[in-house]
Each structure stands twice: as structure tokens, then as C-alpha cells.
Amino acid sequence: PMKTFTLACVALLALSAASAQTPLPDLKVEAIDAGSAFRIRNAAAQPLTAFLIELVDYPGSYYALYQDESASVLLAPGAETRMPITNMTVGAAPEYVKMQAAIYHDGSTAGAPAKVAQLVGRRRHVLATTRELIARLQNNQTAAGLRQWAASIPDPTPANRTSQAAANDAAAKSLIRDTAAQIERDSVAAALAALKKSEAALSSSKPAL
Numbered sequence: 001p002m003k004t005f006t007l008a009c010v011a012l013l014a015l016s017a018a019s020a021q022t023p024l025p026d027l028k029v030e031a032i033d034a035g036s037a038f039r040i041r042n043a044a045a046q047p048l049t050a051f052l053i054e055l056v057d058y059p060g061s062y063y064a065l066y067q068d069e070s071a072s073v074l075l076a077p078g079a080e081t082r083m084p085i086t087n088m089t090v091g092a093a094p095e096y097v098k099m100q101a102a103i104y105h106d107g108s109t110a111g112a113p114a115k116v117a118q119l120v121g122r123r124r125h126v127l128a129t130t131r132e133l134i135a136r137l138q139n140n141q142t143a144a145g146l147r148q149w150a151a152s153i154p155d156p157t158p159a160n161r162t163s164q165a166a167a168n169d170a171a172a173k174s175l176i177r178d179t180a181a182q183i184e185r186d187s188v189a190a191a192l193a194a195l196k197k198s199e200a201a202l203s204s205s206k207p208a209l
Contacts, residue, residue: 024102024110025051025075029094036091038065038083042075046104049074049205052111052119054162058096061089062161066171068123070198070205073105107206118164124209125168126175127202133179134195137188146180 025048028039042048050068055061065085067074075081090097101111101119109116136146153173156166182191202209 022046022104022108022110024099027053027097027099029090029097031088031091032084035084035086035088038085038090039080040075040083040099041080042077044102044104044108044110045077046106046108047073047076048102049105050103050119050123051099052101052115054098054100054115055090055093055096056098056100058089058093062158063087063090063097064162064167066119066122066167068103068119068126070123070201072201103207105206107208109207118167120207120209121164122167122171123202123205126171127199127209129172129175130195130199130202133176134192134199137179137183137192137195143180143183146176146183150176150180 023043026041026043030037030039038053040051049070049072050066051074052067053065055063065083067083099111101109101115103109103116103119103123109120111119133146136149150173153169153176155173156170160166179191179195182194
């Protein structure tokens with residue numbers, strides 16, 4: 001029994017040490033003219049690839065920022081960035097703004113488990129949408145057709161705006177619209193090349209999708 005207890009303690013200490021080695025990014029919020037700004041610093045030893053910031057439990061309002069670069073690097077260890085946004089509520093109520101989840105280049109994560117799962121699930125849905133876009137373009141889907149597809153995806157509602165479905169739908173809609181715009185700005189070939197590059201990055205990202 002004593003040996004079992006000792007092994008359990010060692011395992012718990014190892015888990016605690018692992019958690020301590022993967023902290024959430026540091027977040028500071030400030031009000032600026034016509035908006036707000038986030039100051040984000042990567043406090044971990046691994047490059048940061050994704051994070052989720054939310055306005056939590058603020059009466060009558062909600063805001064979420066998903067930032068995900070998949071296999072690319074958002075922030076190197078110890079690096080800091082400043083991100084201005086147009087939402088003014090965030091800067092006016094910084095105590096309600098939380099860094100909820102983060103993913104690092106080696107696949108390690110930090111934050112509330114449900115929010116980490118939501119961030120990974122959103123990335124998985126972006127990969128599925130990317131593959132569907134590639135298939136549609138290879139079957140001669142037009143920019144107008146893509147816009148119709150985007151329009152068919154529901155917008156978040158007050159009832160579901162914090163859900164996985166809302167996060168997935170918003171990401172898919174944005175990607176589809178961006179692809180339609182790239183077709184019109186550049187060409188189908190350019191859009192396909194960008195999608196295939198993104199598909200490769202998403203497929204090789206960690207944690208595995």
C-alpha cells in the first residue's frame with residue numbers, strides 16, 4: 001500500500017509539474033479610441049499556435065476571439081504582441097475578459113479542458129471545411145456558389161453563441177467567404193494552392209486532429 005501511495009504521489013507531482021510547464025499566455029486588456037486592445041505574452045517554453053479569449057459572464061454582452069495559426073507560430077516563447085480590436089466593451093470591462101485556452105506547437109495545451117476541446121474542435125472543423133472547399137473548387141464551384149454556401153450557415157444566436165457549433169460555423173463561414181474573395185481577386189488556381197497549403201498545415205498540426 002505504501003508503495004502504491006508513493007507511486008501515486010510521484011504521478012501527481014509529475015502531472016502538476018507538466019501543468020506548471022504549460023501556462024496560459026499572459027493577457028492584459030486596455031481601452032483605446034474606438035475599441036480595445038489585447039497585450040498577449042507567451043509565458044510558455046513552446047511556441048504558441050492558438051488561443052481563445054472570451055468576455056465571460058458580462059451582463060447582456062458576449063465577445064470571443066479565436067486566433068489559430070495551426071502549424072505556424074503565433075508567438076515565440078517570451079514574445080509579446082498587441083492586438084487592437086473594434087469591440088469597446090472589452091476594454092471597458094477588463095475584469096470580465098479571460099484567456100480561456102491555448103495550444104502550443106508541440107501539441108501541449110493550457111486552460112479549461114472544455115475550452116481547450118472547443119479550440120481543438122474548431123481547428124478540426126476548419127480542416128474539414130478546407131477539404132470540402134478544395135473538392136468544390138476542383139468541381140468548378142464559383143465564387144457566387146461559395147457565397148451561397150456561406151449564407152446557408154447559421155449565425156450564432158444568444159442561446160448558442162458560446163457553443164462548439166457556433167465557433168465552428170463562424171470559422172467555416174469566414175473561411176468560405178475569404179476563399180470566394182480570393183477567387184475574385186486572384187484566381188481559382190491561387191485559391192486552390194492556398195487551401196492545399198493550409199490543409200497540409202492543419203493535417204500535421206498538434207494535437208492530432
